Amino acid sequence: MSTADIELVGVRKVYRKERIEIPVIEGLDLRVAAGEFVALMGPSGSGKSTLLHLIGGLDVPTDGMVRVGEARLERMSERQLTAWRSRHVGFIFQMYHLVPVLTAAENVELPLLLFHMSARERRRRVATALEIVGLADRTDHRPNQLSGGQEQRVAIARAIVTDPDLILADEPTGDLDANTSREILGLLNLLNSEFGKTIVMVTHDPKAASHAGRILHLEKGVLEREQWNHRTAVEAPGAAWAMRGPGLG
Amino acid sequence: MLYLMYLYRNLVRNRLRTALTCAAVGLPITIYVLSMAVVDGVNRFLDNSARQLRLAVTHKTSIVNPLPAGHRAKIESLDRTGRRLVSVCGLRWIGGKIERDPRPLSTIAADKDTFHTTFPEFRLTPEEIAAWHRDRQAIVVGSATAAQFGWKVGDRITIHPSVPPFVPFEFHIISTAPNAEDPISNWFRMDYLEEKLREVRAPEGLVSFFFVKCASSEDLNHFRTAIDDLFAHSTDETKTQDEKSFMNEFITQQFDLPRNLTILAAVTVFVAVMAATNTMSMSFRDRINEVAILRSMGFGRWLVFGQIQAESMLLCLVGGLLGALGPYVAFTYTPLKDFTVPLIQYLEVRPAVCVNAVMISAAIGVLAALWPSFLAWRLRVVTALRNLE
Numbered sequence: 001m002s003t004a005d006i007e008l009v010g011v012r013k014v015y016r017k018e019r020i021e022i023p024v025i026e027g028l029d030l031r032v033a034a035g036e037f038v039a040l041m042g043p044s045g046s047g048k049s050t051l052l053h054l055i056g057g058l059d060v061p062t063d064g065m066v067r068v069g070e071a072r073l074e075r076m077s078e079r080q081l082t083a084w085r086s087r088h089v090g091f092i093f094q095m096y097h098l099v100p101v102l103t104a105a106e107n108v109e110l111p112l113l114l115f116h117m118s119a120r121e122r123r124r125r126v127a128t129a130l131e132i133v134g135l136a137d138r139t140d141h142r143p144n145q146l147s148g149g150q151e152q153r154v155a156i157a158r159a160i161v162t163d164p165d166l167i168l169a170d171e172p173t174g175d176l177d178a179n180t181s182r183e184i185l186g187l188l189n190l191l192n193s194e195f196g197k198t199i200v201m202v203t204h205d206p207k208a209a210s211h212a213g214r215i216l217h218l219e220k221g222v223l224e225r226e227q228w229n230h231r232t233a234v235e236a237p238g239a240a241w242a243m244r245g246p247g248l249g
Numbered sequence: 250m251l252y253l254m255y256l257y258r259n260l261v262r263n264r265l266r267t268a269l270t271c272a273a274v275g276l277p278i279t280i281y282v283l284s285m286a287v288v289d290g291v292n293r294f295l296d297n298s299a300r301q302l303r304l305a306v307t308h309k310t311s312i313v314n315p316l317p318a319g320h321r322a323k324i325e326s327l328d329r330t331g332r333r334l335v336s337v338c339g340l341r342w343i344g345g346k347i348e349r350d351p352r353p354l355s356t357i358a359a360d361k362d363t364f365h366t367t368f369p370e371f372r373l374t375p376e377e378i379a380a381w382h383r384d385r386q387a388i389v390v391g392s393a394t395a396a397q398f399g400w401k402v403g404d405r406i407t408i409h410p411s412v413p414p415f416v417p418f419e420f421h422i423i424s425t426a427p428n429a430e431d432p433i434s435n436w437f438r439m440d441y442l443e444e445k446l447r448e449v450r451a452p453e454g455l456v457s458f459f460f461v462k463c464a465s466s467e468d469l470n471h472f473r474t475a476i477d478d479l480f481a482h483s484t485d486e487t488k489t490q491d492e493k494s495f496m497n498e499f500i501t502q503q504f505d506l507p508r509n510l511t512i513l514a515a516v517t518v519f520v521a522v523m524a525a526t527n528t529m530s531m532s533f534r535d536r537i538n539e540v541a542i543l544r545s546m547g548f549g550r551w552l553v554f555g556q557i558q559a560e561s562m563l564l565c566l567v568g569g570l571l572g573a574l575g576p577y578v579a580f581t582y583t584p585l586k587d588f589t590v591p592l593i594q595y596l597e598v599r600p601a602v603c604v605n606a607v608m609i610s611a612a613i614g615v616l617a618a619l620w621p622s623f624l625a626w627r628l629r630v631v632t633a634l635r636n637l638e
Contacts, residue, residue, distance in 0.1 A: 058545060059631045079549065086547020093634070097542045101258035109251055111546045159548075170634075211610070 004069030004088065004165035006032040006055055011064035013050055013221070024050045025221040028064070034165075037192040037199045039212035047221040048202040049170055055200055056089050056168045057081040069165055070072055086114045090159030090197075094171035096151040098143040098158075104130065105139040108157045115162070129157035133187060149180035156187055160197070167191060169201040173208050185211040256560055259532070260567075266528060269566035273524035274613055277517035278572030278606045284510040285602045286580070290595070291500060292505050297430055298492040301370065302469055305495035306459040306476055309486035312499065315341075315455035316485055318439075321360070324461060327475050337623045338367035339456035341442060344411030345418075345435075347398065354394065356435040358442040361385075367462045371436075372428035380423040388420035393432035393595075395425040408435075414449040416630030418442075432595070434441065460492070489537055518609060521565075525617030529561045533621035540625050541633035552627040562611050569610020573603040581603040 012027040025047045032038050040048045053059040054066055057073050060081075066073040071084055090155060098107045105126050112122045130136050133153040143151055152172060159167055169188065173181035189211055191197045209215045215227040260267050306324065308314035313511040321337045326335035338360045361382065365373050371389065373381070381387045390400055400406060404422045409415070420437060439456075446453045461476070463469040469491060476489040490498070500506055533540070540553050548556075577598045579585045588596060 050631075053631050053634070056545070058634070082544070082547055082549045084547075085545065089301075091542075091545050093542070095538075097538055099255070099539055099542075101262050102255060106251060106254065110543075113251060116549050 005034040005036075006030070006166070006198065006200070007065070007067045008054070009065045011054065011061045011066060013047070013054065013059070014062045018081075019135075020073070023221060025054070025061075028221070028223060030223065032198060032200065032214070034069075034198055035192070035196045036214065037189070037212045038201070039209035039215045040200065040218060041204070041209050041215055042203045042218035042224075048218055050167050050221075051218065052170055052200060052202050055166070056091060057085050060157070086111065087162065088165045090134055090162065090164040090167045092152070092155050092159050092167065092169040092172045094174040096143070096148075096155040096175075098151055098154055100143050101144055103140050104135060104146065104154045104157075105214070108161050111158060111162050125161050126157075129161040130154075132160065132190075133157045147180075148176055149183060152176065152180075152184050153187065156191075160191060160195075165198060167197050167199045167207040169199065171202055171204065173203070173205060181205070181208060252556075256556070256563055259536075259560055262563055263532075263535075266531070267564060269419040270528040270564055271571065273528075274521045274565045274568030274610055275572030275575070277514075277521040278569045278610055279576055280517045281514040281609065282573050282598055282606050283596070284514040284604055285605070286576070286596045286598045288507045288510055289597060289602070292599075293618045295493050295496055295500075297370075298622060301342050301492055302463045302466065302474055302475070303367070303492040304461040304463065304469060304489050306461060306487050306489045307457075307495070309477075309480075309488045312458070314485075315457060316459065316487065318454045319455050320480070320485065320487070321456075321528060323457060323479060324459065324472075324476055325467065327472065327479060327635045329447060333464050333471065335462035335464055336363040336366040337459055339439060339459050341455070341457045342412070343408075343418075343442070345408040346411070347406065347408060348417075350398075352397070353411070354408060354435060355391075355433055356388075356410070356437065358439045358508055359436050361438045361440055364436060364438075367460050368436075369462075370430050371424075373424055373425050373426070377424040381438070384421055384423065384439055385444070386419055386421050387423045388435055388437040389424045389426050390422055390435045391431060391433040392425050392427050392429065393436060393587065395422070401425065414445050414451045415609055416445055416449060416514050418445060457494075461489075518613065521568075521610075522613050522616050525561065525565055528564070529557065529618045529621045532560070533557060533624060537628070537633060540628055541630050544628065544630045545634065550626045553628075554622045557622035557625050558618045561622075562614035565610045565614030565617065566607065569607050569613070572610070573606035577603050 005204065008028055008030040011025055011028045015022045015024060016033065028051070040051060042048050046100070050059065054061055054073070055068065057068075057076070061074050064074065068088065071088070073081065073084075076084065094201060099110065102110070108126045108129050109122055127139075130139055133156050135150060135153050135157065138146060138150060140214050143154070146154065167188070176184060185208055188199055188201065192199050199212075201208070203209050210229060213229055215229065217224045217226070253541070306316070306320070308316050309527070318339050321339055325334060326339050341358040343356050343358065345354040346352065347354070357370075365371065365378050365381065373389065377389070379390070388406070395401065400422055402422050406420050406422060407417045408420060409417050415457045426432075443453050461472060463472060473489050473491065473624070477487050480487045543553055544550075577600070579611060580596050586595075
């Protein structure tokens with residue numbers, strides 16, 4: 001089991017478009033405990049996805065510090081960030097984005113190509129990941145032979161197959177019906193509670209957010225408020241630390 | 250293994266596009282291979298000419314201006330020892346066709362007495378030489394021409410010349426010259442041509458050019474200038490050059506085949522690059538989301554750059570292999586291997602040309618993928634992801 005805490009101090013993110021500066025995140029401080037499940041909510045353009053990208057090392061802050069576990073992301077080169085992502089982060093996207101020409105098992109195996117690992121070990125890990133998401137019997141199916149929920153499960157298996165510390169989910173249920181959404185969120189809860197993964201999830205859906213231990217509301221790049229879901233939070237490993245700690249800075 | 254599988258499946262993702270791109274690369278490669286086979290043939294022909302220790306004597310003004318047949322005796326008089334000039338042969342080309350057959354022939358009149366000594370590479374037997382001297386309508390036909398028209402020794406054939414006197418010539422085939430290096434041209438006696446010219450009152454006593462067989466390369470160099478000096482300031486000045494230079498100039502003046510074919514090959518390869526670039530660009534645009542996801546997973550810039558390059562190279566290699574192997578197999582193992590072309594005779598597709606062609610197709614793949622792989626390399630994952638959602 002691997003896990004990581006997250007700390008952001010004074011983070012600013014400004015996009016430049018034809019000499020015009022567009023601030024997206026303004027002086028944000030945030031701590032997420034290792035093993036915590038946090039939901040990011042807020043209207044469109046509030047900076048949720050940008051925050052997710054900063055935590056995931058897909059983007060770097062204009063100012064401020066982003067630390068995930070031992071890694072200071074703002075100090076890392078793009079090459080270092082790429083290598084770091086492959087070992088420490090699993091991404092889940094709204095539209096799944098599976099490779100359509102590969103089977104479920106091959107899609108899950110894809111991130112393992114970045115590791116020096118025997119084919120047998122890769123197959124073992126893929127089988128375990130697909131079993132966790134309940135798709136052990138769909139290994140040879142291509143994405144177009146799977147339902148939306150099953151595709152998202154494959155995407156989750158792909159995100160966890162490298163055993164990352166951190167899972168970042170951007171609207172993981174945005175394209176799913178209510179029942180399937182519940183299944184996917186249950187799966188995320190399982191990854192958080194049973195496997196101790198730190199999860200940060202962007203969502204518009206309050207029901208989806210209610211599965212998280214803590215809900216952070218962003219407004220115009222600033223953390224407006226936070227909301228604790230004690231039932232879920234207390235069950236989650238690391239939640240006690242998060243609840244004791246400063247959390248929202 | 251998964252990488253190779255991924256490459257392969259990406260290639261067959263859009264089968265029609267892949268097939269069309271393979272064809273767009275393969276056909277120019279076929280054109281390249283055939284062009285190089287022709288260029289090889291020309292070079293082979295010129296190299297054969299260089300080995301013959303022969304000089305070609307033409308009119309100084311132009312190859313189309315005839316020379317007086319009387320020049321032959323004057324040229325022969327240059328060798329007082331009788332050992333340095335093997336023989337001098339006057340030649341006159343009449344082209345020709347047979348009735349109701351559009352296929353052109355290369356038919357040449359040669360001096361009766363010096364033909365076989367000036368052109369020993371025909372390797373005529375003593376019986377064939379005797380028949381040549383005995384029969385004024387004798388003709389030696391090229392082995393490939395004989396095979397094409399179904400001619401054999403003893404047949405009587407009629408050839409209609411492409412130039413004056415434009416009257417049919419009746420010939421008796423005395424040899425199909427199976428050992429000759431030139432399997433196409435047909436050779437007959439100059440005195441028979443003169444007789445026909447007399448019948449229609451056309452000008453006689455003219456030849457298109459002389460071929461002068463020398464005993465050694467030193468003699469070749471000596472007579473090259475001696476002949477032109479002999480006719481300097483006369484009404485019919487000559488231009489003497491070795492056979493290779495003459496043939497090269499002849500080919501260049503007529504159609505500059507090697508240069509034009511090389512240009513054609515280069516243009517078709519360029520077209521293949523454009524077609525493959527178009528395919529790879531479309532393929533990248535279709536899969537920009539996949540590239541963004543791969544990058545987010547931790548696949549580096551150079552890895553996705555390499556992946557697109559590898560896909561492009563694989564696609565172009567398949568097209569190039571088919572494009573090169575097609576003519577190689579056709580001109581090596583099928584009846585097409587007997588196909589002949591004027592001057593260069595047989596088309597020989599050399600394995601080395603095929604290897605070059607395959608390397609060129611790999612280079613096409615690399616060039617074609619440069620732009621899309623650069624786009625993938627510089628892709629900002631965040632921007633791409635934002636566009637996806």
